[in-house]
Amino acid sequence: MKELLEAAAAGKAYEWGFISTAELVFSPELYKTCSTNVCGHYNTTWTCPPASGALEEQRAKILSYKNAFIFTTKYRLEDSFDWEGMTLARETHTALTVEIREKLGGTFPVYGAGSCPCCKLYAGGESCAFPDPCRFPDKKISSIEAAGINVTDLSRSAGVKYNNGANTVTYFSMVLFN
Numbered sequence: 001m002k003e004l005l006e007a008a009a010a011g012k013a014y015e016w017g018f019i020s021t022a023e024l025v026f027s028p029e030l031y032k033t034c035s036t037n038v039c040g041h042y043n044t045t046w047t048c049p050p051a052s053g054a055l056e057e058q059r060a061k062i063l064s065y066k067n068a069f070i071f072t073t074k075y076r077l078e079d080s081f082d083w084e085g086m087t088l089a090r091e092t093h094t095a096l097t098v099e100i101r102e103k104l105g106g107t108f109p110v111y112g113a114g115s116c117p118c119c120k121l122y123a124g125g126e127s128c129a130f131p132d133p134c135r136f137p138d139k140k141i142s143s144i145e146a147a148g149i150n151v152t153d154l155s156r157s158a159g160v161k162y163n164n165g166a167n168t169v170t171y172f173s174m175v176l177f178n
Contacts, residue, residue: 002069008099017159021176024062025153030145031049034145035050044115044130045116047146068158070172070173071100077169086169090169091117094141097173112173112174113143115143116128122135151172154172
């Protein structure tokens with residue numbers, strides 16, 4: 001499995017690493033931050049709280065897998081306020097996340113940067129079907145942060161950089177496997 005994941009990331013991801021899920025740090029404070037709706041997705045998607053499930057439910061699901069493959073992408077920005085560049089970088093990172101998930105046959109849980117992109121990708125740009133049933137339950141990509149996982153701690157555990165210098169943005173994804 002490790003060889004397959006490395007081959008999928010080679011030449012496309014900036015960095016990657018493998019960790020035991022036991023090394024993941026779950027933060028109740030981070031999970032609660034979602035309820036302040038800073039990103040605008042709280043109670044609007046199936047992969048963000050509260051619909052994604054309580055922190056302990058998500059923790060139990062994630063810890064039912066032994067290993068996590070963490071990968072990042074890094075992008076240069078015009079400046080630290082380059083919102084258009086950050087958005088394009090996230091979309092490109094998400095495309096790689098989807099590609100890796102599909103190379104694995106879609107059989108492993110995948111967590112990415114921000115809310116799930118699947119309805120936009122597979123339903124012609126539509127927003128999440130929430131509160132109607134999820135259109136793509138087998139393809140959805142949950143949010144790392146919405147699972148209460150601190151990405152800074154995740155980067156340290158996986159041995160990948162969180163901050164890659166001025167005028168860059170780095171996005172993270174995680175694939176769970178046994």
